Amino acid sequence: MISLKSVSKVFKTRNGPVKAVDDIDLTINEGEIYGIIGYSGAGKSTLIRMLNGLETPTDGVVDVAGKNLGKVKGSELRKARQEISMIFQHFNLLWSRTVKENIAFPLEIAGVGRAERNRRVEELIKLVGLEGREDSYPSQLSGGQKQRVGIARALANNPKVLLCDEATSALDPQTTDSILELLVDINKRLSLTIVLITHEMHVIRKICHRVAVMENGKIVEQGEVLHVFRKPEQPITKRFVKQVTETEETQETIEHLLTEFPRGKVIQMTFVGTSVEQPLISNLIRKFDININILQGKISQTQNGAYGSLFVHLDGEQAEIDRAVAYIKEQQVELEVMTRA
Numbered sequence: 001m002i003s004l005k006s007v008s009k010v011f012k013t014r015n016g017p018v019k020a021v022d023d024i025d026l027t028i029n030e031g032e033i034y035g036i037i038g039y040s041g042a043g044k045s046t047l048i049r050m051l052n053g054l055e056t057p058t059d060g061v062v063d064v065a066g067k068n069l070g071k072v073k074g075s076e077l078r079k080a081r082q083e084i085s086m087i088f089q090h091f092n093l094l095w096s097r098t099v100k101e102n103i104a105f106p107l108e109i110a111g112v113g114r115a116e117r118n119r120r121v122e123e124l125i126k127l128v129g130l131e132g133r134e135d136s137y138p139s140q141l142s143g144g145q146k147q148r149v150g151i152a153r154a155l156a157n158n159p160k161v162l163l164c165d166e167a168t169s170a171l172d173p174q175t176t177d178s179i180l181e182l183l184v185d186i187n188k189r190l191s192l193t194i195v196l197i198t199h200e201m202h203v204i205r206k207i208c209h210r211v212a213v214m215e216n217g218k219i220v221e222q223g224e225v226l227h228v229f230r231k232p233e234q235p236i237t238k239r240f241v242k243q244v245t246e247t248e249e250t251q252e253t254i255e256h257l258l259t260e261f262p263r264g265k266v267i268q269m270t271f272v273g274t275s276v277e278q279p280l281i282s283n284l285i286r287k288f289d290i291n292i293n294i295l296q297g298k299i300s301q302t303q304n305g306a307y308g309s310l311f312v313h314l315d316g317e318q319a320e321i322d323r324a325v326a327y328i329k330e331q332q333v334e335l336e337v338m339t340r341a
């Protein structure tokens with residue numbers, strides 16, 4: 001559906017050239033929810049803007065839904081753009097138009113007749129759950145409702161690809177989750193390909209099938225979300241994964257325990273898929289003469305399955321702890337012995 005081959009984008013500035021995107025190769029399949037994560041300045045916006053022709057690459061080929069976006073021009077580019085829609089962090093709604101009129105806007109531009117327009121708007125209002133708010137103005141809506149209008153408007157012309165530019169960054173956590181659930185719902189119902197950029201790993205964890213991590217204009221790591229959570233390779237990816245699996249309090253608790261109990265071991269166990277379901281702790285207590293102090297545990301769902309993480313303190317004779325650690329490693333559970341940060 002989307003393929004980028006050796007794509008670079010250089011901006012000429014007064015202070016010299018800035019390479020915002022640096023030789024990127026990327027393939028996104030039809031019907032996939034693909035996340036691109038990176039800190040500010042990594043090049044995410046520039047990359048996503050090349051997917052709808054708002055920026056042209058300096059080098060390389062950007063191909064979306066069978067069209068080479070760097071080559072098509074004029075009416076063909078406008079047509080190609082109708083297949084690719086976008087939603088934004090600050091919604092970009094027309095403030096003097098009602099919900100209904102905002103959603104109808106792209107249909108008017110596309111020359112759709114009044115009766116068909118009304119029918120389509122009604123259908124979209126239902127799809128995004130805005131029944132009863134048709135005649136409200138954007139200023140009378142909550143952030144989540146505004147983004148629902150943005151989504152309905154983006155879907156009006158039946159695009160094949162939906163691009164999401166930090167679409168939930170302005171929303172509170174609960175509203176973020178409801179918008180993410182809506183995106184998963186429309187991805188499934190309409191087989192829509194969704195590409196999103198974000199700086200929040202929670203967003204990736206909750207809805208993406210695959211993820212690419214961007215740093216300094218390059219993709220430094222990519223893969224299935226569950227795989228990246230289980231085995232993050234790059235330091236930056238490890239930091240993003242920690243956003244979801246490890247809270248600051250945990251790090252504090254670990255520091256405290258390492259000081260208080262220099263004898264034992266503080267370990268993090270990571271469970272993936274079916275290994276989440278085994279009674280590992282009771283087995284450990286039964287089999288080994290050790291004490292186990294549970295510090296923090298969490299199971300998160302991703303689009304490809306469950307992912308769990310548990311921090312525990314093992315106390316007892318050194319040899320017995322070593323035997324327990326060896327046993328855990330045999331159980332298809334990732335294990336990391338924590339040391340001071």
Ligand SMILES: Nc1ncnc2c1ncn2[C@@H]1O[C@H](COP(=O)(O)OP(=O)(O)OP(=O)(O)O)[C@@H](O)[C@H]1O
Nearest residue numbers: 011013018020038039040041042043044045046047
């Ligand atoms: N139009 C432009 N002219 C000059 N430099 C630009 C332009 N757009 C982006 N850049 C530069 O390119 C680099 C990547 O910016 P980009 O906005 O793509 O990153 P980002 O990851 O989306 O960050 P953010 O989340 O802050 O938007 C930055 O160094 C930025 O200053």
